[in-house]
Amino acid sequence: MDTMQDMTAPERNGAPTPAGWERATLEKLAFAALNEQRAARRWKVALRLLWLALLAAVVWLVYRDVAPATAASTPHTALIEVRGEISSESEASAQSLVASLRSAFEDPGAQAVVLLINSPGGSPVQAGIVNDEILRLKALHNKPVYAVVEETCASAAYYIAVAADNIYVDKASLVGSIGVLMDGFGFTELMQKVGVERRLLTAGENKGFLDPFSAMSEAQRAHAQGMLDDIHQQFIATVQKGRGERLQPTPETFSGLVWSGQRAVALGLADDLGSLDQVARDVVKAEDIVDYTQRENVAQRLARRFGAGVGESAMRVLRSGALDLR
Template sequence: MSDDDKQTTAKDPWTSQAQPVDGEAIKKMSKKNAEEAPPEKWMQAWAKEVLLEQKRARRGRFIGGMFRLLVTLVIVVLVFGSGRELLSLSDEAKPTDTPHLAVVEIKGALSSEGRANAERVLRGAQRAFSSSGAQAVALRINSPGGSPVQAGQIYEGIRKLREQHPEMPVYAVIEDLGASGGYYVAVAADHLIADQASLLGSIGVVSGGFAFKEAIERLGIERRVFTSGENKAFLDPFSDIDEEQSEFWQGVLDSIHQQFIARVKEGRGDRLADDPKIFSGLVWSGELALELGLIDELGSLYSLQADLGVERSVNYTPEPSPWERLERRLGTAFKAALVELMAPRLQN
């Protein structure tokens, strides 16, 4: 530094008295000021922090509550489907002495785990047949089919109820769809009714699946299956199926098909037209089905009610409980997928 710079610095009143910054001194001064602050100041600061913490807690509880409400609403929609189903928690309709048309619904795919299962349908049918005010029983069908076992059990159950109550007329009213197993059930009635645009028939059996053997070989995956019985895994999609096994499975399907045909002939009798296409698996409109003798007339549940001269109808189909709906919706999806893939079914 030159002599001129030294003289300038010495004469500068701002820099001539400057001292190096001491960090420890600053900390001691801050602590001293805090200790000397009046109690009102730090009490106000503490209260402010408490209020902020309470506000954060309330916000967290609100967000958590909204999330739980959203999850609950999603579960309710999955289980009950709609508000109408949520409110219909009564298990069974009460019989009445007032003249009415007793209705039993067969809605959806026929399945032991679904709404259209034999136990539920026949429980409703028994109450319908036993009602003192029932002028007739109507099977209200809207089903694509499904399990041949469930279809057969419903058919046999309705036929036995007809024998026990010979004075009670039984109608089957097909709405949008009465195909395959749905039609199997319908022929248990005395009289079949459908709309001219309803789809029905599909008198046949189908069993489908996929073969993945070449796919897993290309991926370098080795399939290991251990069985006791050479044909135990013949429907395994990752293994080959030989001609003998194919013929055997086709024979099983043909046997179920013949059972279906026998029930249709038993239920419809001479009303059926002499046309082999009836049993080929084809689906017919209500108008064409009338010509083939698959139904007796075109109409609906409301036209039937008017023809019978009754002012009201009573649905005797038991509603599943909320817990049953939850179990069936959430607990059987994987099982249903396997059954759909491998089991023979009466379905369009």
């Protein structure tokens, strides 16, 4: 009896039997695993919601400021800024400038369009698109266009400026650079000295003729120079058409040199000295200036630079399954 009492005493005192201890341990493990699964699920849901919120915030910020300028009810001067490099990836892209131009020309209150230019140039293709659109819109809406140069109006920027009816500069502005360039580096001799072999496979004997690690033949050099000459002649023809009889060319006019604003007026590359306010007041006769320039805000720049990666990650999250809110 004493032995039986000793064996059953733990049960009477509430301590688990060997079988009860195993069951309790299994229950603890099961609850721990369940809690871990719930925590992982909550983190997964939170991460998905965070990505969705981030995507929504970026979309809202991007499209918040893209609405065109509201048509003014009173006469005004329409302003469009051409700043920085002219390229498809910059704010001074053809797409952005053309959209700004159309908004300005279509506003009945705009008495004239003024291009405020401060650019070293860029893509001749982008500049050509803008030049063509200015000429088309001028003829369609019968509104004058004036270019006002601040610091610099060179190369592709001048390509755009010659579409204007008149070009105004500061006496110290830099104007011109009517030329075309193609730059790069050649490392063939350096590679030979350090014992590096270039292994470039092409289909077509001239496919890699601009490769900086391969030698350029005279025929290839002549071909590249021919392309530059063609584009240069297009540039010259555009300048001659835009400036007409006002242009006083010299042997150096189309050599790629730049001139001060004062000298540019003497050469017929520009018409007179003037600032934005002065042109709006004395030429357009509408001192009120309304800016139609389409600009990227911070969110748009982030979206352009990182949007592809964010969008891909967000879509991956969305494709991973429906949101689980349990």
